[in-house]
Amino acid sequence: MTAAPTLPGTVTVRVPAKVNLQLKVGQRRADGYHDLATVFQAVSLHDQVSVARWDAWEVVPSGTYAAGIPTDEGNLAVRAAKLVAERCHIDESLSIRIDKDIPIAGGMAGGSADAAATLLACDQLWGLGLDRDEMASMAAELGSDVTFPLHGGTAMASGRGEQIAPVLARGTFYWVFAVSDQGLSTPAVYAECDRLRERSGERVPSPEIDAELMGALRQGDAVALGRALHNDLEPAAFSLRPELKELRDAGVDFGALGGMVSGSGPTVAFLTASHEAALDLSVSLAAADVAGDLRRAKGPVHGAHVVTGSRD
Structure with missing residues (x-):
């Protein structure tokens, strides 16, 4: 993929797409969600998300599917960065550059992957030292599929899809x-x-x-x-x-x-x-x-x- 130009102090995170090997959907719950049981596998289509301090919030699209990337505050990566900033009392704006090679709106967690990458990139940029539970909590708040890209590999998920447990998988x-x-x-x-x-x-x-x-x-x-x-x-x-x-x-x-x-x-x-x-x-x-x-x-x-x- 074509890399977006970088700014000084940029942190770049690489994040994979996912495929659901099985997806079992329970009844609709009172909160509007469905109980799920699924097995995710991370696959070798990747986005790269780069974050850097900037004088205003911006999203810079790049890569194979750049044309479909939202550049406003509805972008899940922007929401992820602002959530970290709010939780950790940080008053800074970021430039978020997304090199997109995961299909958009394709059932492969492309937007969720970018949000997960942004959580990790912000943690690194701001030196927060967030532990796995803190990051997983923010991921679950952002969306059902955001937690898994932080783990990768093969994993079983339950609840809305945010409760993750690794699964042994041999071979490729x-x-x-x-x-x-x-x-x-x-x-x-x-x-x-x-x-x-x-x-x-x-x-x-x-x-x-x-x-x-x-x-x-x-x-x-x-x-x-x-x-x-x-x-x-x-x-x-x-x-x-x-x-x-x-x-x-x-x-x-x-x-x-x-x-x-x-x-x-x-x-x-x-x-x-x-x-x-x-x-x-x-x-x-x-x-x-x-x-x-x-x-x-x-x-x-x-x-x-x-x-x-x-x-x-």
């Missing part, structure tokens, strides 16, 4: 991500999930991760993992965007070990047997003209970490 898994040029609203997908369940009279059990998935991860068995991939939000995403089902089915027909919508979509994730198989699948999907933006990645990878910079 190879992915192809078919990225849509049109986003899907996460609230709209959850609302459609609720509507479809109400219409069918479906009894919604407490969300639990399947033992088959956990076993596949422990054994590093990509074939078994492909069979265990599952997303309760997928029918809702297909209902709102029927072409996503056609894309998922095409990828499986072309040899993917498994395919599913990632998170609330619209990115469709395909697990493959190897790096070479991922290349072959990408070529097949492109030739069939069923997917435009195709990205390959592997996982698990490390979570957010400082790559340059020190406080001054």
